Amino acid sequence: MPLRARLTLTYAVLFLIAGMVLLGVTYVLFSQQIKGQRVKVIGRTIGPGPAATASPTARPGPPATDQAYSITREPGPLTGPGTAPGMESQQRSLHDAATTSLLTQGGIALVVVGAAATGLGWLIAGQMLAPLHRVTDTARRIAAAPAADRGLHERIALDGPDDEVKELADTFDTMLERLDRSFDGQRRFVANASHELRTPLTVGRALVEMAMHRESASPDVRRLGENLLEINMRHERLITGLLLLAGSENEVTDPAPVDLADIVAHVAAQTAVEADRAGITVHDDPGEAPTSGDALLLERLVQNLVENGIRHNSGEGGWVRVASRAREDGHLVELVVTNSGPPVAAYEVPTLFEPFRRLGPDRVITAKGAGLGLSIVRSVARAHGGEATARPRQGGGLTVTVTLPACPDRSAAEPP
DSSP: OOHHHHHHHHHHHHHHHHHHHHHHHHHHHHHHHHHHTOOOOOOOOOOSSOOSOSSOOOOSSSOOSSOOOOEEETTEEEOGGGHHHHHHHHHHHHHHHHHHHHHHHHHHHHHHHHHHHHHHHHHHHHHHHHHHHHHHHHHHHHHTSSSTTTTTTOOOOOOSOSSHHHHHHHHHHHHHHHHHHHHHHHHHHHHHHHHHHHHHHHHHHHHHHHHHTSTTOOHHHHHHHHHHHHHHHHHHHHHHHHHHHHHHTSOOSSOEEEEHHHHHHHHHHHTHHHHHHHTEEEEEEEOOOEEEEOHHHHHHHHHHHHHHHHHTSOSTTEEEEEEEEEOTTSSEEEEEEEEOOSOOOGGGTGGGGSTTOOOGGGGSTTOSSOSOHHHHHHHHHHHTTOEEEEEEOTTSSEEEEEEEEBOSOGGGOBOO
16 A cells, blocks of 8 residues: 555545544533433322422412422423423433434544545655655656666656755765766776777787788797787777677767668678678678668677677577567567577576677687677667567577667668
């Protein structure tokens, strides 16, 4: 049950209990008051003749030791021995009528006022919980952001008295500010470190190439240079991947219409040479899939998936299939890349999207990639408001599916 409903129910129950106690106390006091006002009637038999008044009167004749009371009622006065029973009957009637009126009408009034109090309690509870709803909405928007650091710039900035709710909102804002600074500093560190590492690698590659191409270089020096260049190239790919990963985690601020079909055809042609050397066949099915975003980042996304399928394949006779299409609902477009290869355990699939995670023998330093390919794919997809998922293919290999929002204007989608 929601907190607002529980608060309203608590208000209503407390009000009804208080009303019933008040009604019971009123009934007890009223009964005691009626009993205290009963009139004691003392009478005796008197000769014929009506009484003169309703107050004590002196009778002619011998001195009387008692006094007689009479109550006038239609059609005539009540005197003598019938006075006491008549008065007691009238008192009982008055008591019963008053009690019935008190309990019946008081109960009806209690129900009506209780219903009004319940409605008022609902409104008051809603006003009291409105700041908490604001905190919850902000937290929900941040949690629903595509990336963990997306949306941390939001603040609640709650106005109002310095109570417990405002203290909670201010504490939440302070936490968001510290997290935002932490993530921003981490991105800057990765970008700066990657830039600083790229320069010495470039210089080292130039020196190795100069040493290899000297006329006096021996075959051993040339072989050593080739190995060094291969290691250097791997490090350059690693740094390039780090730079791209740091940049792709930012939301695309100036998206442009792009058709994934053009990117699929372009990447399939671009990777044909590498696929031929590995004995892998690349099949492309470029269906119309208009979306919007950064064309270079989307091209890198498709290229990483195709290269990942080529490098982590079964060797000669393997294949990679890349296809793009628009969903029937018209709200999303899909990019599906499937490849043959060794079997992949289902429990290892989620870790493939984490940086520097590889499978089996690919964890050594001579790995085919830097371990950032699928991490970059997911970051680019999330930066475009989409998502990337993978599942093992029956018979070996993986099927990676990337979903992106469809472009509102299909005709505006242009090739990158």
